[in-house]
Amino acid sequence: MRQNLLRADSALLRYPIREVVTIGKRLEKLGNFSMIWENIGDPVSAGENVPAWMHEVVQKQVSTDQSFAYTETKGAIAAREYVLEHFSNKKKCTVDDILFFNGLGEAINKVMNNLPKETRVLMPSPTYPSHATAESMHAGCSFISYSLDPNNDWEPDIEEIENKVRYNDHVVAILVINPNNPTGSVYKRETLEKIVAIAKKYDCFLIFDEIYHHMTFDGVQTTLLHEIIGDVPGISMKGISKDIPWPGSRCGWIEVYNAEKDDNFKGFIEIILLTKMLEVCSTTLPQIVLPHLYQHPEYKTYLKSRIEKYQRRADEAYEFFASIPQVRVNKPKGVFYLVVELLNLPLRKLDSVNKKVRLHLDKLETSDTPPDFQFSYELMGAEGICVVPLTGFGASITGFRMTLLQENDAIFSDTLARIARGIKAYYS
Numbered sequence: 001m002r003q004n005l006l007r008a009d010s011a012l013l014r015y016p017i018r019e020v021v022t023i024g025k026r027l028e029k030l031g032n033f034s035m036i037w038e039n040i041g042d043p044v045s046a047g048e049n050v051p052a053w054m055h056e057v058v059q060k061q062v063s064t065d066q067s068f069a070y071t072e073t074k075g076a077i078a079a080r081e082y083v084l085e086h087f088s089n090k091k092k093c094t095v096d097d098i099l100f101f102n103g104l105g106e107a108i109n110k111v112m113n114n115l116p117k118e119t120r121v122l123m124p125s126p127t128y129p130s131h132a133t134a135e136s137m138h139a140g141c142s143f144i145s146y147s148l149d150p151n152n153d154w155e156p157d158i159e160e161i162e163n164k165v166r167y168n169d170h171v172v173a174i175l176v177i178n179p180n181n182p183t184g185s186v187y188k189r190e191t192l193e194k195i196v197a198i199a200k201k202y203d204c205f206l207i208f209d210e211i212y213h214h215m216t217f218d219g220v221q222t223t224l225l226h227e228i229i230g231d232v233p234g235i236s237m238k239g240i241s242k243d244i245p246w247p248g249s250r251c252g253w254i255e256v257y258n259a260e261k262d263d264n265f266k267g268f269i270e271i272i273l274l275t276k277m278l279e280v281c282s283t284t285l286p287q288i289v290l291p292h293l294y295q296h297p298e299y300k301t302y303l304k305s306r307i308e309k310y311q312r313r314a315d316e317a318y319e320f321f322a323s324i325p326q327v328r329v330n331k332p333k334g335v336f337y338l339v340v341e342l343l344n345l346p347l348r349k350l351d352s353v354n355k356k357v358r359l360h361l362d363k364l365e366t367s368d369t370p371p372d373f374q375f376s377y378e379l380m381g382a383e384g385i386c387v388v389p390l391t392g393f394g395a396s397i398t399g400f401r402m403t404l405l406q407e408n409d410a411i412f413s414d415t416l417a418r419i420a421r422g423i424k425a426y427y428s
């Protein structure tokens with residue numbers, strides 16, 4: 001090429017939740033076995049059957065001419081009205097403050113990429129990698145984070161947030177993921193109120209990723225941004241990927257709060273809208289289907305039964321790992337993941353992997369490989385289970401995230417047993 005096509009900061013471009021798949025697929029072939037994929041939050045790929053009524057709702061809408069047309073850039077009006085009425089707050093938001101995207105992943109990228117390069121969004125650690133990567137790519141350097149504390153149910157460290165905001169005036173926004181991926185924590189209202197107070201005090205805006213707002217266990221209530229935001233400018237991010245087993249629809253949205261209270265923030269939202277306009281709009285079908293799915297008479301019972309299923313899995317996995325001395329777990333309060341911390345993690349190579357797999361792993365595992373990545377590669381090779389290393393979520397703590405999505409009871413119990421066997425061998 002007559003010019004270098006590679007961005008200098010391309011090493012920041014990471015999405016470990018899927019990167020492990022490329023490695024896992026290769027190991028499957030070399031070792032001639034089938035992997036159990038515990039890496040991704042997709043209920044359908046974990047065996048969930050999409051109910052017949054959902055198929056019918058989608059089929060009915062796909063047979064309308066309207067589903068073949070573009071929508072408004074902000075999104076189909078019926079979808080925005082539904083979101084406003086049911087998930088947002090009519091006193092603080094209008095249909096014009098709701099913008100649809102092709103998945104929340106796109107919204108995350110649009111929000112981060114449209115910020116001026118010198119401004120920073122303070123991220124949780126661990127965090128959902130799309131946020132961290134989009135923010136790092138926008139800034140051209142590593143993201144800045146505040147800790148989620150495993151000794152305090154993975155709640156955010158408020159003092160650290162305040163210090164990082166106070167001493168770094170490039171920080172213009174604080175990101176909160178609640179309910180939280182990967183930790184499964186649902187934050188206390190007072191914790192969230194303190195974060196809102198910090199944003200207000202230092203004239204920042206808030207980004208709350210609330211995509212798991214329906215996924216809470218044991219009657220735990222999640223506090224939504226619009227309930228506590230007061231007059232601070234903010235963005236709530238939501239989507240259908242977790243509420244409805246249709247993550248492949250790629251349908252998410254942002255709700256913008258208090259834009260009229262700050263011209264600068266308002267201008268930033270207008271820029272996001274303009275960049276969306278360049279693409280015309282998001283895919284029409286999931287947007288026009290959305291109100292019909294959520295309003296279907298079967299939906300509430302269906303959602304409840306899914307949540308109960310994930311809670312049963314969470315209970316089983318928590319009890320299981322709590323008895324293993326080398327690890328630490330916090331009981332999830334929601335979402336469909338479990339984080340297992342691997343304490344004082346050694347660097348090991350497991351004897352039980354087959355020769356071809358061993359050769360490949362030896363090439364892969366270098367002195368730069370973080371310890372929990374090495375653990376996850378060895379676990380794939382030895383036990384055929386693919387989990388995501390916790391440092392892949394931008395954490396400094398070693399461990400892994402698995403899902404609670406497996407449909408089949410026997411496969412789930414076997415997965416836990418295999419992971420435990422892998423941990424035992426790894427620490428021996």
Ligand SMILES: Cc1ncc(COP(=O)(O)O)c(C=O)c1O
Pocket residue numbers: 041102103104105106128177181209211239240241247250251252
């Ligand atoms: C916290 C969080 N935010 C955003 C997303 C992206 O969702 P979507 O499928 O709408 O892109 C996910 C997906 O797993 C997520 O866990």
